[in-house]
Amino acid sequence: MFNLRTGLYALLFTVVVLSGCNRKDPEPENEKESINRMEVVFTPVTGGASVTFLFSDPDGDGGNPPTITVQPLRARTAYNVTLTLAKEEGSKREDKTAEIRTEADEHQFFFIINPATLMTHRYDDADRNNRPLGLRNVMETQAAGRGSLRIVLRHDLNKAFAGLNNTNFMQAGGETDIDVTFPVTVQ
């Protein structure tokens, strides 16, 4: 019986000691995958000063609302439009564009212009299967006016979907990684 008693106390002691010494602090996770900044740079094809649209949400989903800044575009002008993605944390900025380019065959950007008469869009890059990606594009503004530009990045979609375009892309499956709408002024 003495052994049983010693055993029980030993068990109790072990459990208490174990529970105490295991309490290590967790390690912070580096969220390498998340994108919280998108820059859209409009450079006139004929040269001249570029215009930048910016979406930035440094504290991620929730928290403070994101900032969206835009500048007016000139009417009847063709622009080279390039997209840059990054993860911003404090003063650090990690580029994420290359990650999308590496997996170009699993990704595609779509550009929804409203009203459609505001400007035109065509892709200026492609993946290894010669299907568009959308990090580089050409957009040509029409008459002056106001509207919006919605940029959607789809991941794991069926890029072989027949007639895939800026209006029917939802039917190609996959899911949305980015969905940002910028107000656009053409003057």
Add this chain to the structure above:
Amino acid sequence: MRLLFSLLLTRILVLHVQAQHAPCNGRIAGRVVNAYTRQPVAGALVQRMKDGGKALTTDADGKFALNGCERFAQIIISKEGFKDAIYTLPTGEEKMLPLIPETLELTTLTVKDEKIGIGKATATLATISDEALVRTQGKGLAESLGSMSGVQVLRNGATIAKPVIQGLHSNRILILNNGIRQEGQQWGLDHAPEIDPFMASQLTVVKGAAAVQYGAEAMGGVVLVNPPKLPVQAGIGSEWHLQGASNGRQGIASGQVSGYHGGIGWRAQLTRKRSGNIHTPDYFLANTGVSETNFSLAAGYQKERYGAEVFFSRFNTDLGIFRGAHIGNLTDLQFAMSSPRPVVSADFGYRIDNPRQAVTHNLLKINGYLKRSQGEWQWQYGFQHNRRQEFDIRRGGRDNIPALDLNLFTHTLDAVYEAGKGTALHRKFGFNGLLQSNLNTPGTGIRPLVPNYWVTAAGAFAIWKYSATRWDAEAGIRYDLRHMEVRRFNRNNVLQRTERLFNNVSATVGAAYYINEKLTLRSQLASAWRPPAPNELYSEGLHHGAAALEFGSDSLQSEQSWKWTNSLNLKTDKISLEIAGFAQYIGNYIYLAPQAETQLTIRGAFPVFHFEQTNAQLAGADFTWRWQPSAAWETLLKGTMVRARDLTNSAFLPWIPPDQASATLRRNFTLPSKSRWKGAYAALSCLLTAQQRRTETERDFAPPPKGYTLLNFDGGTRYEHGRQTLHIGFSVHNLANLAYRDYMNRFRYFADEQGRNLQLYLKCNL
């Protein structure tokens, strides 16, 4: 705790000294009756377990008597057409001993008072075992439980299912796996219980709060998963299951070998399950395969007065999550809901891709008992390790890095002293201790959904049961103390340490009134509590599957509940009826409250929900009615109804099961008595599910699906050769191949339920 242990040890020492031999003049007597009809069973064999000596037979009145000098004797009763029953009897009084007939196995049985220990005598119970269990085991634990009235199923597509007891689920119910509190990540609506139903020989649901005995979280009910008893007779026995199902081309093989040698009873069990993509009437559901491998080992040394047992089980599953339900934002969700069939098409395949879950659950249990004339000591220690890895569709070759990787370690220690068993005043006192740590495996590259935390909890309880001729009364009280330490990083990656202390008193009072031999009335009022779950305290961000931003609050208080359950049982030769009703009040009910604004993220705007507290009320009723007009025909009617309200905001609560009713007609075929084929039957059943109209439309993404009627068939027979039996069964689920959606499936926004499923099952006892 130290004091309690000293007390416990002192008692053991005292009892040891007092053990002396008494003069031998005892008489062990009983009356064997049919568990359903309460009619005496004549000619049943009664044999003492200890010496395996001469067998007696019961007389015309079902009575028998043995001479013996022990205070308790273990006997085994056997009779053709009935299941063998083992009883431990005190000397000097005549007990009524029910035998369960083998033919009446249509679905659930209600356990009668003789089989129920203290603490459950006045509660509403339902059990499933044998043939009814074999029929549903292959579908997983939740679906097995869902065949009982009052229990429904919450699904996440075809691969994840959780039991709902009288409207409550997840952390508001408790599962006891072989007597140990199942500690997994129950808070997740898409986290199924990590238990292999093939391990169990019986599943019992306590449809009432049982917090006094089991502690926190037993608010809505308790599920008891019980493996068969270890053998106490020499020899080796085995049980083999082989099942195949057409939908998902599922195959299951399960085997169990048990034996008894040199005083040690043992059992080893292994289950392997594999299934592929599930088919709805019109299309395959992409990535809905499951691969499961489970095993358990047990060994025990059992004497009449003392014994000990060791049990180990491992559950291991790898399951796919329907690809079409994986969405990136609200627009994706709305598009998925508006398309009549999933955008992601698929063919049949066994391959499991991301998104998927890989879950392992290990359980080690060591328990023992020591019986003395004054009372019985029981203790058990349990260790559980739950590892949950969830793999998501990720960028940059990160598919093999889990998005969530949680390790939950739990130690439990329970000690119980029971006295006065079989006397007018039966008492039970107990202590429960728990140590738990939840650790995120670093390196997921994603902020943990729930933080690292450590829980130390202790509780003590006392239950008294007073038995008179026509009634039993029960009362119990419990005190719980729970400490939780949390270490997590806030949004700015600053380490934060928080400590919370919860304490609570729970109580129960109830009575069972045996109006006459056929009619019993039970009523119980029980309180229960639940501390807030880690996700309710610390969620902070996007819940992908739900397309919502969810925010926890670490100022949440414990939920407090009172549940009143009532049941009326009627048993005659031909009819058995159980009507159960309940009313429950939950103070500080934690729920996801929708906020007025939406929040913009890089994936677009999302609705925002905060975990808040309100007061809720649930009420409902369920019934089971069985009528057997002749040996050939049986009918069974069942129904379940739950009503739930958020009292503070006068609104309906979400995820409350709609009203359901089912009707079964069964034909038993009589075969020549000399034939080795026995118990052939065929049954057709019809399940009606109403539309859930009691919902808040603006809080849901889509209106609740329409009601539906399902037709199911099953039939079976068995072949007996000496002690060996082979059960053969065949069933068809969704006979009409109906395309329908169910309100209780969280994937109802995306796809139909599964179509027709043909299932063949074989069970062999050697």
